[in-house]
Amino acid sequence: MSEIIESNILKALSTVMEPDLKKDLVSLNMVRNIKITDKHVTFTLVLTTPACPLKDKMEQDCKDAIHSLVDASLDVTVEMTANVTTNRLDKLTLPGVKNIIAVASGKGGVGKSTVSSNLAVALAQRGAKVGLLDADIHGPSVPMMFGVLDQQPLMRNVDGRELMVPIEKFGIKLLSIGFLIKPEQAVVWRGPMVSSALRQFINDTDWGELDYLVLDLPPGTGDIHLTMIQIVPLTGVVMVTTPQAVALADAFKAATMFQMMPTKVPLLGVVENMAWFTPEELPENRYPIFGEGGGKKMAEELHVPFLGELPLFMQIRKGGDTGIPAVLDSENRSRKYLMDIAERVAQQVAIINAQKAALANA
Numbered sequence: 020m021s022e023i024i025e026s027n028i029l030k031a032l033s034t035v036m037e038p039d040l041k042k043d044l045v046s047l048n049m050v051r052n053i054k055i056t057d058k059h060v061t062f063t064l065v066l067t068t069p070a071c072p073l074k075d076k077m078e079q080d081c082k083d084a085i086h087s088l089v090d091a092s093l094d095v096t097v098e099m100t101a102n103v104t105t106n107r108l109d110k111l112t113l114p115g116v117k118n119i120i121a122v123a124s125g126k127g128g129v130g131k132s133t134v135s136s137n138l139a140v141a142l143a144q145r146g147a148k149v150g151l152l153d154a155d156i157h158g159p160s161v162p163m164m165f166g167v168l169d170q171q172p173l174m175r176n177v178d179g180r181e182l183m184v185p186i187e188k189f190g191i192k193l194l195s196i197g198f199l200i201k202p203e204q205a206v207v208w209r210g211p212m213v214s215s216a217l218r219q220f221i222n223d224t225d226w227g228e229l230d231y232l233v234l235d236l237p238p239g240t241g242d243i244h245l246t247m248i249q250i251v252p253l254t255g256v257v258m259v260t261t262p263q264a265v266a267l268a269d270a271f272k273a274a275t276m277f278q279m280m281p282t283k284v285p286l287l288g289v290v291e292n293m294a295w296f297t298p299e300e301l302p303e304n305r306y307p308i309f310g311e312g313g314g315k316k317m318a319e320e321l322h323v324p325f326l327g328e329l330p331l332f333m334q335i336r337k338g339g340d341t342g343i344p345a346v347l348d349s350e351n352r353s354r355k356y357l358m359d360i361a362e363r364v365a366q367q368v369a370i371i372n373a374q375k376a377a378l379a380n381a
């Protein structure tokens with residue numbers, strides 16, 4: 020009896036589509052562990068990322084399908100878990116890392132480190148294993164944003180190799196060029212020294228198993244970008260811009276650099292930071308201090324997704340200065356915006372991985 024019902028459940032679930040991957044949940048092998056007792060059905064849905072923004076929709080679609088195609092009186096429980104996908108074939112560099120997400124911008128001061136830090140924390144809060152590498156030689160800010168200014172990474176012997184051990188904070192593995200040099204020294208570091216430090220971060224560091232490694236790049240289109248693109252197999256790039264024209268022009272230049280590289284790096288999309296300001300005491304008012312709609316327009320012109328807007332919030336600045344990323348505070352008005360951006364980034368990574376897998380199998 021239960022055999023028949025299980026196959027009925029599977030049949031019903033095979034009518035439910037994964038909205039991004041445009042295939043049904045059963046063909047995608049996302050349905051596992053169906054258990055039926057009396058009037059109760061439980062199964063596990065294995066998502067492509069724990070930060071999936073469509074979780075609730077998929078859960079509802081599954082329940083609706085079972086109720087309409089099997090039995091309307093069944094009590095259905097969908098348990099969610101995730102197995103983060105990857106499209107990496109070569110495992111020579113960063114062998115345990117499934118996805119590497121670079122955060123880039125044309126100009127400095129547009130919120131790249133703010134977005135990188137909160138993206139990393141948000142993904143970890145959703146249950147992913149996350150690392151954050153701050154490669155911004157001109158203004159490393161991860162040590163400050165995570166309150167680990169005085170820490171120094173240790174070395175550890177792993178299978179006969181001396182590897183650097185990232186600093187851990189809020190469940191995230193951190194490395195920053197700022198751990199190795201004092202801010203006032205940064206300017207005198209020559210290109211080759213920077214490159215060799217970055218190579219050590221990539222090749223001689225014990226990152227372990229990570230679902231996502233977030234890379235906070237310096238602004239612009241300089242040497243460090245070329246080094247990073249050459250040595251790191253990037254999954255994709257998130258562009259951060261403010262809505263104003265000057266920042267956009269620079270962001271465009273940076274975006275085209277990634278697209279013109281021989282190893283074309285996909286753009287995951289555009290985040291518009293400092294989109295507007297809303298004073299706490301006037302929550303209905305929005306002041307577009309740096310202009311309006313620039314990020315969306317840029318995403319349209321580049322034919323890439325718009326990953327969301329982030330308003331100016333005092334708490335975001337404070338979080339950055341006090342070493343506690345704003346997304347950690349559930350009372351914080353900015354949290355929802357930061358979480359939404361992180362979920363859209365994770366969603367785009369899953370889509371790119373599925374597209375690459377489809378190409379490889381074609």
Ligand SMILES: Nc1ncnc2c1ncn2[C@@H]1O[C@H](COP(=O)(O)OP(=O)(O)O)[C@@H](O)[C@H]1O
Binds near residue numbers: 128129292293335
């Ligand atoms: N949405 C925001 N609301 C408030 N402050 C912000 C916001 N985004 C960035 N900031 C602040 O602006 C400054 C520059 O941001 P940062 O992330 O360091 O820029 P970048 O890394 O691009 O140079 C920091 O002090 C940061 O806290």
Ligand SMILES: [Mg+2]
Binds near residue numbers: 131133158
């Ligand atoms: Mg920065």
